[in-house]
Amino acid sequence: MMSRNPVIERVKGGLIVSCQAYPGEPLRHPETMAQMAMAAVEGGAVGIRCQGLADIAAIKGQVDVPVIGIWKDGSQGVYITPTLRHARCCAAAGADIVALDATGRPRPDGRTYAQTVQALHDEGVTVMADCGSFDDARRAVDAGSDIISTTLSGYTGEREKTDGPDLELLEYMVSSFPDTPVLCEGRIHTPEQLHDVMSRGAWAAVVGTAITHPTSITRWFAARLDH
Numbered sequence: 320m321m322s323r324n325p326v327i328e329r330v331k332g333g334l335i336v337s338c339q340a341y342p343g344e345p346l347r348h349p350e351t352m353a354q355m356a357m358a359a360v361e362g363g364a365v366g367i368r369c370q371g372l373a374d375i376a377a378i379k380g381q382v383d384v385p386v387i388g389i390w391k392d393g394s395q396g397v398y399i400t401p402t403l404r405h406a407r408c409c410a411a412a413g414a415d416i417v418a419l420d421a422t423g424r425p426r427p428d429g430r431t432y433a434q435t436v437q438a439l440h441d442e443g444v445t446v447m448a449d450c451g452s453f454d455d456a457r458r459a460v461d462a463g464s465d466i467i468s469t470t471l472s473g474y475t476g477e478r479e480k481t482d483g484p485d486l487e488l489l490e491y492m493v494s495s496f497p498d499t500p501v502l503c504e505g506r507i508h509t510p511e512q513l514h515d516v517m518s519r520g521a522w523a524a525v526v527g528t529a530i531t532h533p534t535s536i537t538r539w540f541a542a543r544l545d546h
């Protein structure tokens with residue numbers, strides 16, 4: 320499959336690194352995230368996913384690879400780029416692709432996911448659908464999303480939170496929607512898992528925590544101490 324969108328074509332077959340720090344965390348600073356993004360690109364990342372308008376702008380100022388921008392607002396319900404306003408701001412901050420919650424849950428601005436995508440497409444914005452289930456993926460494809468992704472699997476109550484990536488959902492999406500690039504995102508923690516998701520037909524994969532969240536990585540090691 321080819322994508323007619325050059326930005327999506329650029330990340331084909333590659334590793335996208337998510338550079339995010341959560342509210343109150345020591346690394347939560349746009350310059351720090353830009354440094355993290357530069358380090359990831361040096362290691363072979365073909366794209367960066369990042370959160371927040373300041374981070375998007377700082378990262379776009381430092382790397383040449385495509386940037387997927389999100390704006391997380393809140394932590395319950397629809398919080399990943401929840402409204403058209405949030406999405407427009409991500410695009411204005413420089414995101415090459417804007418990712419948004421593609422679930423059917425009510426959105427704060429009362430628009431449906433499809434209405435939001437329509438408005439963004441009218442403005443020339445490339446849209447990535449963060450899905451939590453197969454129904455979300457179908458709705459996202461029907462809405463004309465440029466990319467669909469497993470991002471929200473395990474976080475919306477519809478799919479079990481698997482230890483690793485949701486391979487079942489990935490395979491279902493890849494086989495059902497051959498004309499839409501499918502990204503695998505969420506709980507890819509090892510190079511072997513990355514290899515596995517790519518061999519199952521992912522267009523590209525997004526890895527966050529295992530590369531850019533040292534507090535989690537430290538906890539994984541510390542949990543194996545005998546005391």
Ligand SMILES: CC(=O)N[C@H](C=O)[C@@H](O)[C@H](O)[C@H](O)COP(=O)(O)O
Nearest residue numbers: 337474504505506507526527528529
């Ligand atoms: C559910 C949710 O809010 N996911 C977020 C989406 O941007 C991030 O917190 C994740 O780190 C990202 O999806 C990458 O996944 P992982 O960190 O597991 O490699």
